[in-house]
Amino acid sequence: MAAGGLLSPVPTPGFFHLDLFIKDTKDVSQRYDELKARLNLEKGPMESAITNLLSVSAFYKLGGQTDALDFLEDLTKKDENNLDAIANKQFIYGQLMRARDEMVCKDRLQELLSDESDAATARNARCFAEQGYALAFVRDDSKDTVSKIRQAISLFRTAQSLVSNVGIDVVSEEERLVWKHHLGRAYWRLDDLRVHAENKATLSHMNGDRKEGLLEAQQLFIEVSKMDRSWKHSRFYIARAWGMLGTLEHKCREKCEHYQSPDYLVRQIPQTEGPGLEWGCYKKALEINPADYEVYRRFGQSYSRERLYENARQMLDTSIDIMPEKTSNWFAYYSRSRLNLFQYDMLMRRWRRVGSPPPDKQLLQRAKQDAIASCDGVTTHFNTFLLGKPEHDGVLRLRENTEAAESYKRAVESDERTYYSNFNGVLRSLMVLHGSEDHHRVHYIAELAFWINEGYKKYEDIRRPIRYCVYKFGSQMIQVCRHLIDDGNFQLARIFLRCFKQEDDIESYTAAALLISEIPEDDEHEASGAVSRSSTGQPEQEVSSKPAPVRVENSRCSDEFHYDFFVLHSSKDDGWVDYVLVPALEVDWGFKGCVADRDFEPGKSVFDNIIYSIENSYKTLLILTPNFVTSEWCKYETEQVLMESLKSKSGRVIPIMLHECDVPASVTHLDASRDAIGCYDWLKLKEALEKSPPTEADQEKQIVGSLRDMTLK
Template sequence: MADGVTSPTVPTPGFFHLDLYNKNQQDVPLSYGELKRRMKVEKGPMESAMISLLSIFEFHKIRGKGEARKLLEALTAEEDKNNLLEDLTKKDENNLNAIANKQFIYGQLMRARDEMACRDRLQELLAEKSDAATARNARCFAEQGYALVFVREDNKSTFGKKISEAISRFEKALDLVRDTEMVTEEERLVWKYYMGKCYARSKVGGQDQVPLAQRLLIEVTKMNPVWKHGGFYIARAWAQLGDLESKCRENCESYKSPDYLLQELPLTEESHIGLEFGCYKKALEISPNDSGFRWQCGRSYMRMGKYEEAQQMLDKSIEMMPDSTSNWFAYHLRYDLAMQEYNQLVLANQSRKGGPLPSKQLLQKAKEDAVLSCDGALTPTNIYHIGKVCHRLAVHPVTGKVENMDELGDALDNFTMALQLEDGFANPKIHAARGLSLQVAGEHDKAAESYKRAVENDDATYTGNLAGVLRNLLELYRSDRREHYIAELAFWINEGYKRYPNIKQALQGSVFKFGNQMIQVCQYLIDHDKSVLAKICLECFERHNNLRYRSTAATVRRRLPDHHDTSSTQSKSNVHVNLPVAVEKPRHGQEFQYDFFVSHSSKDADWVDYALLPALEGEHRFKGCVADRDFALGRYVSDNIVHSIKNSYKTLLILTPNFVT
């Protein structure tokens, strides 16, 4: 790849330096297959980008470097001797990204002469000053934008950044060719189509970029239909506009459709339901055999609660393209539709307070579609959905009690597999779903741990996962009465107080179901100088339907010091508890001063001090050593650590993400 190129008008060619999503072998088959299918139907300006991206996927396969090299050589050669790209409509021997990718692969294959030849050719092309060179640079930017757009949305943490990078590259490409005729209007509109798709999936400063996306896509619908590739992009632009209409009508209270859509779409029955259906009709008129437009229309019907119409559209899409690999999302939507219908039937039964329960036949159909969807796209989210439907099949629809342990076992298996795949471990929904399945299975210790992972990975607005942590710890304390559970409950209430604007919603359910245990938690909070949190918990008892608990809570509340006020005397960051008193004698006292020493990140100090120590010292009477309590004053930290390790029977190393950051 070219080195040292930093000019905003001169790109750094190639895809290997981009932060692409697919960089390991388990990602490759899905992305490779999806791109191959796209290449069969999409011809024109982005063919070179697709071949370069295909070479990246080939490269990451086992023994795939040679095939990647051959693809790029075929793209940039005057003659494709092996007919590797026989469907290619146009060769591109000066394609900057292809040459840069080829240079990188030659280097990996230790073909130094070929690598240097590519480097020299790149430097020659990048140094050229002409309209043709400007167009070539612009195409390089646009192709890189295309590669970045080719991203699945499972990886939420980096998805927004990559979409923003893609937009930036398309903007550079369009800006470069603003004053040249070396790039046709049709090719520019193709770039605008992909940039519109990026804006449709993007948020800047928390704001949807729908107006920008609509403006760009509307431009694409005005593309010259006579151009041989025009119909493909015009149809897809209409379908994308339909998706945006559907989303905006669902999520925006004061949404106003673009005037262009009101003018262009005839007043058909579909348009009266919603303009999005007029958009889909336009797309289907241009490309009637496209199964994707059918499931897009079906999804819009689902958003409106028109399940019968949605079912018809999804069935038609799958009938047209039954292959789950090519049409996996249609199967996913049909699964989701069955789950929504089942949930509605359950709610209707509860509102009637009796009557026949909904049949689980709907769930069986949902499971079949979820499995087919996963066969087509093995992602953490798709495996998670199999787990969800297995859980619903396992439990009673109203009471939530286990009826089928085999299905519950399948649910837990799928949640575990989802966590192990790609970035599944960072998905709080998967942790929470696994926690619920473990909870109904009676494995409350494991359920609490799953909900803790969900809290750690979730945003600071949803308190449901914190409620799951408290609920399962309270179940453990009710059945076992070990004091360290109370200490751990106090720790997580404190964590919730620091993390969420209002934790009363999370506490309320625990107060109503575990009144006696929560009174003891409040007592513990007061005894450990945590009156702020005790006051919040006790306030939740004011709405309790049991007079005894309300009276007890009022009595405990009167013990709170008058000067403790949640709004003025203590900030959230300053709320603390006293450290546990150290055990006097170690159980291995003949040889060691301590039974254990805890090495941990400072960010994990609260958990160590108020959850781990009470469990090991209070319950098992081990004598521990922790920095906050036991390090000698005036001694270097490193010396304290060495001394503690030497004088402890065991060293506990707390390995969390905080330990290495």
């Protein structure tokens, strides 16, 4: 296929699977639901692109191969020559070992790709447009996401170039404009990703490349807004185009130097109140399609920026009423959460200034509920980064500090190396909890030390958030430093204590100076982090010098077992186990745990201790990390616990994904991506520990289901 004088690559069989393989299978259901919603909403030329992507998501759902084929069979009935559908069918037939069907698809592809007619050119162009749509939809968080969006832009451009000399009887003007609509959205998404990637300090004015991309998107949407309204699908695209033009007006006016609104907008939009032409664009969009939830959401965000909170609430409520599905409309929930926080803060300032009635805490409760809803709908770390703050702020203002701490911990996992706000939130929440009247607050010092150590390994300069904590919580920070020194973490303790030199608190400064004097001078080379163990991964019989949590006397789940849980983990992860996991389970909830360094019987071999602990524990927690899967000790422990679990048919293994890793072969029967509990999902973990083991009948059903899945594959 020629495009602009260059030989373009032909679509390869299984394109979507080769280039858009869904690695994070726990998000497949969310993506599947979002695509189903899109297919119901967006009719016209891109239905085939959505259906192809829907087949991919269906394929990776449990037992979804049949659904995937059904989608593709329906598509090829409507368009028997759809290249991507044929390629995807070939891929699925290959996975199902249906060699004859696979070969039929392969031969058909070769036949279609050898055609050089105008119809073939149009077919190839549609294939590129579908692939551009797929790349722009991609929901991974890899570092090459920006390059994928750039590739999507290139594919849409290639599709346009291919049909430039083909008549509208082969590719209609409406179809070409739909491609331009999605090309404009790709430019918009590229700008969002680049804003996230760049240093915020440099964003007072956008660079020329960014400005050029936004102005290109603006021109594309202007063309789409002129679409013939007699076309049956035009209302959706014209309204969306006007909504995007309103949003682009805002961004260009805020960020582009010497920006002037296009003459076309000035002529089409009458002068109205509000910020420039932005509101006029939204109103025009809603006149064309009063049921467009995205336009209501954009209008609500604009009202919120102008502090017209009731108008904003009305728009956001309408958006969510039209599209309550969280994955498709998570940003409306996020925006309404922020709106409630803004309004609460405004009323608080007014109350303090003039003595008006204090604001209703229901605003904070609604903010929290919407933040949780947006978290349920989000599928990427990039979006999690955007929506984290309202959930944290809501629970903090409600004084739900435990919930706030867990929320911040989740967000820290998504942070970049230069973004400290969520890490500050973790430290601040734990400080408040330590200073509370709660009777089991002592372990928070150990947990603070653990998180500071994690932050030291993650962030470029840990001193910035530490200085804030020293300023706000000086006496508590001295206790954390004492813990670091007692734990042998001298390098981090020294960095920490030097931050006290900049404070005016004489008492804290004196205490810091005394602690620095306790650090051995010959330990400058000491690495930060938990005390390391054998690099070979072999088990060691030495007892850790770390202070273990105080043990619980009696188990609470079952009289038949001495312990409620036994922890299988790498010694390199014992900081999290000792100072986060075990205190949460034992101190906060009263479970009785078995921890190797604390509870193994002296004089008994390590392996005998492991077997005894497994047999006498109600549940076994598998802490999955890269350290775990490379440790020979952990591999041995895993084999033992799985053998015991299978022997007793009790289903007593609970995997906890502390850090992403390849699941060991010995636990592949556990779908870790689906069954593993997140390392901060404390309530889910509590429920799993308390849950009664499945009966033999349940086990038989599970085995039959597994065999059925294996047969389908």
